[in-house]
Amino acid sequence: MGFFDLFRKKDTYRMERQEQAKIENWNDIVYTRKNIDMDDTSQRREYIGNCLQQMAEASRDMDSLQFEYRVVTSHLRDMEEIDALPPENRAEINRLAERILDSEEKQKNFNRRKSRMTDAEFEKMERLQGDVRYGAQQLKEAEEYRKKVKNDLRRLDGERKANEFRRAEIEIAVDNMQKMMLVTAVAAGVLTLVLAVISAILKLNVIYGYMVLIVIAALSFFWLNQKIHEYRKEKKQVLNTIARIIQIQNTVKIRYVNNKNLIDYECLKYGVNNSKELYQLYEKFLQEKEERAKYAEAAKQLDANQKALVVALRKYRIKDPEIWIHQAIALVNHNEEVEIRHALVGQRQQLRKQMDYNRDIVAGNAKSEIEELVSEYPVYRKEILDMVSKYEEQYPGA
Numbered sequence: 568m569g570f571f572d573l574f575r576k577k578d579t580y581r582m583e584r585q586e587q588a589k590i591e592n593w594n595d596i597v598y599t600r601k602n603i604d605m606d607d608t609s610q611r612r613e614y615i616g617n618c619l620q621q622m623a624e625a626s627r628d629m630d631s632l633q634f635e636y637r638v639v640t641s642h643l644r645d646m647e648e649i650d651a652l653p654p655e656n657r658a659e660i661n662r663l664a665e666r667i668l669d670s671e672e673k674q675k676n677f678n679r680r681k682s683r684m685t686d687a688e689f690e691k692m693e694r695l696q697g698d699v700r701y702g703a704q705q706l707k708e709a710e711e712y713r714k715k716v717k718n719d720l721r722r723l724d725g726e727r728k729a730n731e732f733r734r735a736e737i738e739i740a741v742d743n744m745q746k747m748m749l750v751t752a753v754a755a756g757v758l759t760l761v762l763a764v765i766s767a768i769l770k771l772n773v774i775y776g777y778m779v780l781i782v783i784a785a786l787s788f789f790w791l792n793q794k795i796h797e798y799r800k801e802k803k804q805v806l807n808t809i810a811r812i813i814q815i816q817n818t819v820k821i822r823y824v825n826n827k828n829l830i831d832y833e834c835l836k837y838g839v840n841n842s843k844e845l846y847q848l849y850e851k852f853l854q855e856k857e858e859r860a861k862y863a864e865a866a867k868q869l870d871a872n873q874k875a876l877v878v879a880l881r882k883y884r885i886k887d888p889e890i891w892i893h894q895a896i897a898l899v900n901h902n903e904e905v906e907i908r909h910a911l912v913g914q915r916q917q918l919r920k921q922m923d924y925n926r927d928i929v930a931g932n933a934k935s936e937i938e939e940l941v942s943e944y945p946v947y948r949k950e951i952l953d954m955v956s957k958y959e960e961q962y963p964g965a
Contacts, residue, residue, distance in 0.1 A: 603810045605944055610810055615940065615951055617814055618933040619958040621821055625925035625933075628825065632925070636918045643911050645885050646904070652883060660883075663876040664891075664898035670869035674862065684848075684855045690893045692852040695837065699849050706833045707842035709826055716823045723819065727812045730805050737802045744795045748788060755784040828921045835917055 605611050652660065671686075684692070692699065758780050762773045839845045859866075873892040880888035891897075897904040937955065941948050 602806055602813060604806075605940070605947070610807075610814075611947065612950075612954070614814055615937065615954050617818055618936050619954065621818065622933045623958070623961075624821070624825075628925050629922060632918055632922045636915060636922065639911055639915045639918065641886050642890065643908065643915070645887055645890075646908055646911075648883070648885055649880070649891075649898070656883060660876070660879055661899050663872060663879055664895040666872040667869065667876060667892065667895040668899070670866075670872050674866055674869060684851050688848070689852065689855055691838065692848065693856075694890060694893050696852070699837070699845070699852075702833055702837060703842055703845045703849060706830065706845060709830050709833070710842055713823070713826050713830065716819060716826060719819055720816070720823060723812055723816050727809060727816070730809050730812070734802060734805045734809070737798045737805065741795055741798045741802075744791050744798070748791045751784060751787045751791070755780060824924070825921075828917075828924065832914075832917045832921065836914060 600614070603610050603614055605614075649657070649660065695702070759777070762776045762780070765771055765776075766773045833845075834840060837845050837848070839848060873895075876892055876895065877888045880891060885891070894903070894907060897907050937951065941951050944951075
């Protein structure tokens with residue numbers, strides 16, 4: 568019966584793992600203390616240290632995100648300032664914008680040729696050219712890092728499953744050993760009774776039989792008890808390994824999500840799907856820029872009009888007037904203005920999503936987790952608070 572129980576328990580374990588795999592998602596950051604022994608000093612300190620480290624990483628990421636958020640917000644505020652100009656001032660801006668558009672049209676007619684890029688692509692790349700090389704390199708590194716992180720997550724998941732399967736095997740083996748001890752005890756009792764009956768009925772001396780039975784039973788119990796002890800010792804090692812893997816997974820999952828958000832934002836910002844497209848787009852931009860430079864003489868009037876627009880916008884306290892020389896059509900065409908505003912709002916929403924994630928999901932959950940630990944384990948309160956104090960000294964802005 569125990570043999571068939573072994574296979575039934577293994578099947579049950581496999582079904583539970585399959586159900587667990589369906590609900591697991593690397594994007595979901597869940598602090599779990601399952602299989603982590605908080606009374607173990609090493610595991611407890613490592614778990615708390617991971618929470619504090621996650622808060623530090625979130626704080627560092629917030630600095631760069633907030634800077635980019637301020638830049639995008641400044642662009643949106645400039646659009647609002649321009650829309651709020653008095654009619655006579657707005658008419659001046661519109662006239663300059665129309666002159667720019669007229670000069671651009673003349674230049675296109677004069678230099679009619681097959682272009683490598685559309686004007687919209689070129690103008691967008693020209694606005695972002697200071698960031699493109701760094702952005703492309705950052706995006707490429709992020710994509711390579713994503714592959715490594717996904718491989719690490721797969722490997723960790725495989726190791727955890729293997730250890731959990733081994734734990735199930737050990738539990739089944741211990742259960743079978745205990746059943747064997749019971750069977751041995753019953754068999755020894757039955758044989759003892761048989762020997763007693765033989766001795767009473769046949770008047771035989773069965774003392775040696777008793778001795779042999781006792782020796783065999785003792786050796787069996789000793790061997791079974793030793794195996795149970797070895798299995799339990801191995802199970803403890805397996806549980807420690809599982810706890811360690813879970814803590815590593817928590818950290819890697821957070822890095823995976825941050826990396827994914829970074830890639831999504833960079834692709835949204837440059838309007839590409841991956842770093843390869845961005846490099847190709849940048850190469851096309853450089854070639855197009857070189858060709859257009861050959862016709863610089865025809866662009867003198869355009870340059871003059873653009874400078875006049877910058878001066879006028881600066882006069883009306885527009886913080887980043889230079890950007891409008893590349894999107895002058897938005898000053899006279901409401902649809903274009905709406906599209907640009909929509910793109911900026913999309914960027915800001917993506918940035919806010921990342922900021923909220925770092926502030927609320929990572930830092931907030933990590934902080935809440937530490938507070939819960941202090942509440943649930945008051946005996947370790949001083950130790951936890953000491954670790955928090957050291958963290959605050961090391962990262963005063965976190």
